[in-house]
Amino acid sequence: MPFPHRKGFLSVIHRQTQTPEYWAAFSPNAEDINHIYSQIVEAGKPVSIQELAVGLIRWRMEQEAATLRQQFANDKVYQPKQRYAVGETLAFPALRFARGRVVNVRPGHNPELGNFEVIEVEMTDGRRRQFAAAFTHPHRLNEEDFTRLLDAKPILSAEALYQAYGEHIAVALNEALAQNAEFVRVGDKWFVREMMVEVGVGYLNLAEAALDMAGGGPLKTSAILHEIGFPQNAPPNVQQISLNMALYADERFDEVGYNDKPAWFLRRLEPPEVLQTPALLTVVRSRATATLDDDLLRAAQELDDEWELELGEVRPAESVEVILTPSHRLAGTLGWSCRVASLLPYPNKPRASVRFIDAESGSAMVVWLVRDGRYVWGLREWYDKNDLPAGAYIRLRRGDREGTFVVDYRRRRPHREWVRVAVMQNGRLGFETAQRTLRCEVDDLMAVFMDNPPAIAEARLNRPRDVAQAVREVFPELVRLNPQGNVHGRTLYAAANVLVRCTPRDVFATLVSSNAYVLVGDNYWRMA
Amino acid sequence: MKFFHPTESTRFHIDFTWFEREGKNINSLRQLLPPEYQEALTEELEGWVDLVDDQTGEVRSIPKIAYLVRRYRAQDKNFIARGMPITEAAFRLLLLNNNQPMTAAEIASQLGRRPAEVLAQIGGRAVYNGIRPVADE
Numbered sequence: 207m208p209f210p211h212r213k214g215f216l217s218v219i220h221r222q223t224q225t226p227e228y229w230a231a232f233s234p235n236a237e238d239i240n241h242i243y244s245q246i247v248e249a250g251k252p253v254s255i256q257e258l259a260v261g262l263i264r265w266r267m268e269q270e271a272a273t274l275r276q277q278f279a280n281d282k283v284y285q286p287k288q289r290y291a292v293g294e295t296l297a298f299p300a301l302r303f304a305r306g307r308v309v310n311v312r313p314g315h316n317p318e319l320g321n322f323e324v325i326e327v328e329m330t331d332g333r334r335r336q337f338a339a340a341f342t343h344p345h346r347l348n349e350e351d352f353t354r355l356l357d358a359k360p361i362l363s364a365e366a367l368y369q370a371y372g373e374h375i376a377v378a379l380n381e382a383l384a385q386n387a388e389f390v391r392v393g394d395k396w397f398v399r400e401m402m403v404e405v406g407v408g409y410l411n412l413a414e415a416a417l418d419m420a421g422g423g424p425l426k427t428s429a430i431l432h433e434i435g436f437p438q439n440a441p442p443n444v445q446q447i448s449l450n451m452a453l454y455a456d457e458r459f460d461e462v463g464y465n466d467k468p469a470w471f472l473r474r475l476e477p478p479e480v481l482q483t484p485a486l487l488t489v490v491r492s493r494a495t496a497t498l499d500d501d502l503l504r505a506a507q508e509l510d511d512e513w514e515l516e517l518g519e520v521r522p523a524e525s526v527e528v529i530l531t532p533s534h535r536l537a538g539t540l541g542w543s544c545r546v547a548s549l550l551p552y553p554n555k556p557r558a559s560v561r562f563i564d565a566e567s568g569s570a571m572v573v574w575l576v577r578d579g580r581y582v583w584g585l586r587e588w589y590d591k592n593d594l595p596a597g598a599y600i601r602l603r604r605g606d607r608e609g610t611f612v613v614d615y616r617r618r619r620p621h622r623e624w625v626r627v628a629v630m631q632n633g634r635l636g637f638e639t640a641q642r643t644l645r646c647e648v649d650d651l652m653a654v655f656m657d658n659p660p661a662i663a664e665a666r667l668n669r670p671r672d673v674a675q676a677v678r679e680v681f682p683e684l685v686r687l688n689p690q691g692n693v694h695g696r697t698l699y700a701a702a703n704v705l706v707r708c709t710p711r712d713v714f715a716t717l718v719s720s721n722a723y724v725l726v727g728d729n730y731w732r733m734a
Numbered sequence: 735m736k737f738f739h740p741t742e743s744t745r746f747h748i749d750f751t752w753f754e755r756e757g758k759n760i761n762s763l764r765q766l767l768p769p770e771y772q773e774a775l776t777e778e779l780e781g782w783v784d785l786v787d788d789q790t791g792e793v794r795s796i797p798k799i800a801y802l803v804r805r806y807r808a809q810d811k812n813f814i815a816r817g818m819p820i821t822e823a824a825f826r827l828l829l830l831n832n833n834q835p836m837t838a839a840e841i842a843s844q845l846g847r848r849p850a851e852v853l854a855q856i857g858g859r860a861v862y863n864g865i866r867p868v869a870d871e
Contacts, residue, residue, distance in 0.1 A: 286791040300790040314784045314793070316801075324784055324793050336793035338786040347791050 221274070223267045224362055229371035234262075234382040241265050242379070243388065243398060251443050252395030256368065259375045264364035281305060286341035287348045290325050298337070300347060305330050311339070319343060392451050393461060393468065394554060403440045405452035413449070414458055414472065422475030424462050424559045424572070427453075430470060464550075464558040464575065464609055471559065479537075480557050483579035485667055486537040489513055492673040492712035496719035505695055505729050506710040512541035512580040513709045523548040525603035527616075529649050530589075532596040532628070532704040535656065536663045538586025540600060542575060549602055550611065552577055563605050564588065565614035588613065595625075596700060597653025598646045616647035626687065626697075627655040628704050630665045635705055637683040652700040666705060673712045674720070676705040681723065685733060695729035740857040742842075742849040745835035745868045748828050750797050752864030763799045766813075766826070771806050785832050796833050803829050820847060820855040821862040828865065835868045 222228045234242075245261045246253050253261075282288075284296040294308045310326035323339040341348075368375070383389040383396050390399050416433035417423045425433075427446045430453075436445055450468050453459040460476060463469035498506065506514060510528060526545040534540055542550070550560070556577050561570045562585070573584035592615065594600075599616040620643050627640045642655050656662050671679070680701040684693040698717070699710045717723045723731050740746075753760040761779050764772060783801040784793045807813045807830065814826050824841050828834075838857060842849040856865050 284791065286786070298790070314786075315782060315795075316784050316786075319784075319786065322784075322786075336784075336795070337791050338784075338793050341786060341791070343786075345786070345788065345791060 221267075221270055223263070223270050223367070226371060229367065229375060232371075232375055233378055238262055238266075239382065239386060242383070242396075246389075246396060246398050247401065250401075250441075252392040252397040252447055254395050255376045255380055256372065258396060259372055259379055260364050260368045262379070263367050263375070267364060267367075284337065285347050286338045286345045289323065289340045296327065306335070309334070314338060314341075390451055391454075392447055393454060397447055397451070401444055402448045402451060403437075403444060405436075405448050409434050409436060409449070410452060410456055410458075413453065413470075417459070417470060417472045418475070423471035424469040426463070426467060426469050460557075461555065462557055462559045462574075464553060464560045469559065476557075477574065477583065479539075479583050480574040480576050483576070483581075484537050484539075486533055486663060487539060487579055487581055487707055490670075490672055490706050490708055490712075492708065492716050494674065494712065494715040494719035496715045498711065498714055498718060502695070502714045502718070502729070503711075506714055509696065509699060509710040510541075510543045510545050511699075511709050511711075512543040512546075514711060515542075515544045515547065515580070521548055522551070525549065525601065527599055527601050529652055530594060530596055530598045530600050531652070532654050532656065532700055533707045534581070535589060535594070535596040536659050536666075536704075537581070538583070538589060540582040540585055542577075542580040542582055546582065546602065549604065550575060550582070561605070561610045562588075562602075562613040563610055565601075565612050570610070585613075593643070593645050595642075595644075595646075595648060595653060595655045596704075597648040597650075599649065618645065618647050620645045625655050626653060627657060628662060628701070630658065630662050633665050633669055635662075635665075635679055635683065637680070637687055637701065639687055649696070651694050651696040654700050654704060656704070662704060671706050673702065673706060673708045674716050676702040676708065677713060677716050677720075678722070679705060681731075681733065692726060692730040692732050695731065698731065740838065740853065740867045742839045742853055743837050744857070745837050746824070746828070746841065746856055746865055747835040747868050748800075748825065748833050749861075749864040749866045750800065750833075752861060752866070760797045761799050763797075763803055763829075766803045766829075767806055768810070771802075775802075787834075794833065800829055800833065804832060814845070816846075820845065820852055821865065824852065824856050825863045825865055 241262060242258050245258060249257075281295050281297045282290075284298045290296065290308050290311065292308050292311060295305060296308065297303045297305050306327035306329040308325050309328045312324050312326075314322040314324045316322075319341075322341040322343075324336050325339045326334055326336050328334050338345075362370070384391070388399055390397050390402065412434035413430050416430055417425055419433075427450050428442075431442075431445055431449060436449065438445075440448070450461075453468075453470055454461065458473060460471045460473045461468050462471045511531075523545070526549050528540070528543060528545050531541065540546065542552070553575070558575045558577075559572050560575065562573045563570050571584060571588060573582055575582055588594075594615055601614040601616070603612050603614075604610075605612050622641045623644050624639050625642045625644070625648075627638050627642065629636045629638055637654075640655075677698060680698065681693060684697060684701055685691050695710070695714060695717070699708075699713045702708055702713050717725070717731055722734050724734050726732055750760065752758075764775070764779070767775065779799050779802075781798045782795040783798050784795050785801075786793055807826075813830070814823050818826075823845050827841060827844055828836065836844075838853040839849040841847075841856075842852040845852065856862065857867075
């Protein structure tokens with residue numbers, strides 16, 4: 207009968223810094239704070255909490271390695287072939303380098319093994335164990351060079367440890383630094399107060415004037431420094447950090463840079479639409495509680511509505527194409543949907559401004575990314591100039607310069623076509639088929655022309671509807687336009703969004719939960 | 735003593751001191767030797783033999799008779815017979831394994847039994863031939 211397989215050989219040194227318990231109990235001490243201070247001074251610029259935490263983890267790992275090295279310089283590493291005397295302290299490599307003191311030595315008894323000794327060892331946990339000594343037979347512990355283990359890389363790097371336990375470490379560090387007057391927070395980074403230069407209120411007033419002259423902004427810190435004639439007696443990065451710090455602390459200024467380089471805007475000149483979500487974009491949730499089947503869920507997901515977005519699922523892209531929906535056409539915005547977020551990831555600030563470059567003319571426009579409202583604001587003029595209806599394919603790609611994005615649409619030769627037109631009459635929405643000139647390609651199921659967008663927007667604001675009301679209002683109108691009497695789910699979603707900002711999932715849930723509508727297949731619906 | 739509830743991953747071994755505590759003669763294991771060796775056995779059976787772990791260098795001492803049983807039965811395919819009671823089969827398996835601790839699952843795997851079946855037999859309050867959970871785990 208074969209013998210059971212033995213468990214793997216534990217030839218690793220037990221390091222506390224590799225354990226979750228160690229980091230769960232982490233609380234920065236004075237030495238840690240000193241180390242962080244040095245880390246920032248060495249960097250010469252503000253450092254993010256993540257970088258500080260990774261640096262601190264690495265430092266603690268190095269400290270532990272140094273302690274272990276010192277410990278093993280004093281202790282012998284146990285090898286069966288060696289002889290040991292009572293009183294000697296040993297480290298046992300196969301027991302995760304547990305340590306113990308020899309308390310007894312006796313001859314070994316085994317007729318097959320000949321002469322050897324048995325040492326009795328009192329381990330540091332108080333237990334007594336016996337080990338072979340003066341053992342000349344082949345044994346793997348006699349072959350290994352254990353000193354190399356001290357220099358071996360730990361299983362988890364500082365970065366990996368941060369990934370695993372960083373959240374708690376970052377919170378503890380942020381708290382400790384916030385309570386320490388030697389450190390200052392610059393945005394989401396930390397800097398040391400001693401390195402900063404003072405920025406008087408006069409310079410802040412000049413900064414306000416400079417931004418005023420620039421239409422409110424955005425201006426990079428370096429540009430503001432240049433405009434206000436800041437004294438050059440400190441290194442440029444320290445000047446920038448000091449001014450940034452002062453601007454952060456002053457309510458007049460808003461940091462709206464999209465990347466990690468701050469850019470500033472005068473808060474009082476910021477468009478109201480980026481400070482508060484416009485009513486046209488306020489999502490109305492459905493009260494319907496129907497469960498959607500997989501096909502409808504997939505159909506909802508394909509529509510790429512920004513309120514269907516799960517931030518964790520965004521994958522980076524270099525260019526994207528999205529369909530303009532009626533609510534965004536009316537508001538002059540674009541949904542910050544999953545596809546858009548793959549090019550323009552959500553930043554950790556409420557709003558940021560970037561430059562969109564018109565692919566045809568090359569002209570730049572400042573647009574705003576509004577995180578909580580999940581939209582990109584500032585495209586109304588561009589939509590109007592290019593006669594883009596709801597349903598148009600909008601293209602975005604990264605620009606040549608950092609922080610710029612090229613905006614375009616699927617162009618085509620202008621041609622008159624029969625299209626779906628939304629008409630508002632006496633506060634009621636109607637749809638008709640009419641001829642209009644198309645300069646762009648559109649999604650046939652989602653295209654909706656609006657001849658008088660302000661009238662629709664006004665009617666919408668004057669009489670708010672819920673999702674069920676919107677669906678009830680548009681469904682018969684759309685059925686009327688189709689000889690088969692069917693309406694596609696995408697068309698219903700687009701049409702309902704002329705009246706109310708709603709998500710595809712809510713539109714489909716409304717359809718499923720009502721007896722008034724019947725699914726006839728392929729996401730086509732008819733009246734019951 | 736408070737009863738400890740072992741699981742399938744609890745390691746078991748033979749606690750040879752159990753024989754003395756229970757007033758049983760460890761040398762009764764002599765019957766496990768092949769008959770020809772039983773008759774020919776002239777050497778002193780008292781005392782212990784030190785076994786050296788090939789991974790850790792740790793020494794475990796087992797009674798000399800247990801050592802002899804392993805020595806003479808290691809190659810005997812019939813030593814653990816199919817149909818033998820689980821407790822006896824587990825005892826013999828641990829003897830052949832130099833009394834290196836084994837989990838109930840490992841024992842079951844070697845005996846071709848279900849772990850729950852093995853655990854029910856060796857993990858209860860009644861101790862058979864000193865088979866007990868390893869004390870320091």
